[in-house]
Amino acid sequence: MPVPPLEKKNSAAGCAPRDFRMTSFDWRIGNEVIPFYMGSDCAADVAQKLAAMNADRFFIVADEAIWKMHGAPYERAVGAVAPTAFMPYGGGEAGKTLAAIEQLAAKLIDSGISRRSVLVAMGGGVIGNITGLTASLLFRGIRFVQLPTTLLAMHDSVTSLKQGVNCNGGKNILGTFHAPSSVFIDLRFLSTLPAQQIRGGLIELVKNALILGGDYARQVTESLTAFRADPKSHDWAALVNLGLTAKRTLVQDDPRERGHAMILEYGHTIGHALELAYVGQLSHGEAIAWGMRCAAWISHRLGYMTDSALAVHDRYLALLDFPPKPNGPFKLGELRARLQRDNKRGYLPPGNEGMVAMILLNEPGVVLNGTNPYPLTLVPRDVVDEALDHLAREWQSHVATGLAPDEAGFAR
Numbered sequence: 350m351p352v353p354p355l356e357k358k359n360s361a362a363g364c365a366p367r368d369f370r371m372t373s374f375d376w377r378i379g380n381e382v383i384p385f386y387m388g389s390d391c392a393a394d395v396a397q398k399l400a401a402m403n404a405d406r407f408f409i410v411a412d413e414a415i416w417k418m419h420g421a422p423y424e425r426a427v428g429a430v431a432p433t434a435f436m437p438y439g440g441g442e443a444g445k446t447l448a449a450i451e452q453l454a455a456k457l458i459d460s461g462i463s464r465r466s467v468l469v470a471m472g473g474g475v476i477g478n479i480t481g482l483t484a485s486l487l488f489r490g491i492r493f494v495q496l497p498t499t500l501l502a503m504h505d506s507v508t509s510l511k512q513g514v515n516c517n518g519g520k521n522i523l524g525t526f527h528a529p530s531s532v533f534i535d536l537r538f539l540s541t542l543p544a545q546q547i548r549g550g551l552i553e554l555v556k557n558a559l560i561l562g563g564d565y566a567r568q569v570t571e572s573l574t575a576f577r578a579d580p581k582s583h584d585w586a587a588l589v590n591l592g593l594t595a596k597r598t599l600v601q602d603d604p605r606e607r608g609h610a611m612i613l614e615y616g617h618t619i620g621h622a623l624e625l626a627y628v629g630q631l632s633h634g635e636a637i638a639w640g641m642r643c644a645a646w647i648s649h650r651l652g653y654m655t656d657s658a659l660a661v662h663d664r665y666l667a668l669l670d671f672p673p674k675p676n677g678p679f680k681l682g683e684l685r686a687r688l689q690r691d692n693k694r695g696y697l698p699p700g701n702e703g704m705v706a707m708i709l710l711n712e713p714g715v716v717l718n719g720t721n722p723y724p725l726t727l728v729p730r731d732v733v734d735e736a737l738d739h740l741a742r743e744w745q746s747h748v749a750t751g752l753a754p755d756e757a758g759f760a761r
């Protein structure tokens with residue numbers, strides 16, 4: 350699939366009185382056109398753009414660690430535009446629930462939020478989801494902007510209208526669609542991002558390569574090979590753009606990700622169950638890597654994927670080494686229970702209750718049922734159980750390198 354270049358607008362247009370150093374482009378998703386900006390060390394530029402929102406207050410939602418590392422220049426620059434307050438959220442993935450939304454909303458109301466206020470999500474995908482969902486519910490919808498701080502958020506979660514939280518053991522079960530007013534990608538944040546989170550963001554690029562194939566897969570392979578060869582001198586903007594390009598290809602005409610864009614969920618059925626079962630141990634991307642491994646095994650087991658296609662699939666996963674397994678035993682029972690709550694269940698036609706709806710590949714670049722309205726394949730539950738048994742064996746025998754991720758080649 351050819352990869353369309355990102356359209357660049359004249360970033361300096363209308364930005365007097367000072368030079369504007371961020372590049373900008375429009376992100377079209379359905380009927381929404383969201384301005385995206387990218388630069389490095391750009392609190393002043395972000396504040397300049399936020400000034401045009403005519404907000405009565407800004408509330409920056411972040412976790413304490415990010416706020417300590419990166420909050421000060423933003424607090425200063427945005428605070429010069431309108432009163433600005435830090436709203437801490439420290440719950441991580443485990444706390445991504447409706448209770449957290451209610452708590453945050455209550456604090457915002459106590460702090461004087463109005464319909465003219467703007468929420469700023471300064472963090473990874475968790476903060477983005479928490480802030481986006483809160484913004485969509487407060488006064489039935491107020492404005493929010495995304496200031497992503499992880500690689501995954503920069504090229505993946507901020508491009509989506511989906512805002513959601515976990516519920517009763519299921520990932521992203523409660524949610525809405527709500528577009529950010531703009532997205533500001535400050536690459537400076539990546540200077541402090543731990544290696545495990547870098548790996549998580551890069552794994553989503555491998556996923557994109559596996560679902561799109563062709564020229565896109567070649568670009569990902571080249572970029573990641575170069576990254577591995579020389580992790581210290583690489584081009585973050587190029588890596589972020591590579592992720593954005595894949596998302597753009599898929600979501601612009603499927604803004605709710607309920608049709609062909611659903612293929613972005615490759616690896617997510619079992620991956621989401623793993624992410625929640627090993628919260629704090631596996632990053633989102635690492636859980637998806639294990640999920641892709643299982644999806645390929647299932648496709649092979651059902652006869653859709655040949656031996657040689659499976660080998661090619663493995664080679665893609667090997668582009669980044671395989672994530673180390675988390676400590677502790679394999680949580681088979683918990684994973685089975687979590688899979689019962691997968692959020693793709695509603696797509697099953699009646700009479701298929703014993704099946705699990707999954708995105709599967711025939712081979713890298715070829716999605717099974719990829720041209721159907723729903724690119725899903727129904728997998729008998731006992732085959733999913735077999736895949737989990739297989740994963741359990743691989744898990745036990747997986748030879749952890751014994752190296753910290755940095756030493757294993759993910760150093761910045």
Ligand SMILES: NC(=O)c1ccc[n+]([C@@H]2O[C@H](COP(=O)([O-])OP(=O)(O)OC[C@H]3O[C@@H](n4cnc5c(N)ncnc54)[C@H](O)[C@@H]3O)[C@@H](O)[C@H]2O)c1
Pocket residue numbers: 412414415418441442445472473474475476478498499500501502505506507509510511512513521538539540541542543546549632633634
């Ligand atoms: N809305 C969507 O369409 C969408 C898409 C993909 C993922 N998601 C969601 O995103 C979440 C995963 O997001 P994530 O991978 O960004 O992880 P995350 O938000 O959990 O952040 C990971 C960790 O990195 C730390 N961190 C973040 N930025 C940092 C920085 N610059 N320096 C140092 N530490 C930093 C955070 O404090 C956190 O501990 C999941 O909940 C997933 O469901 C949503």
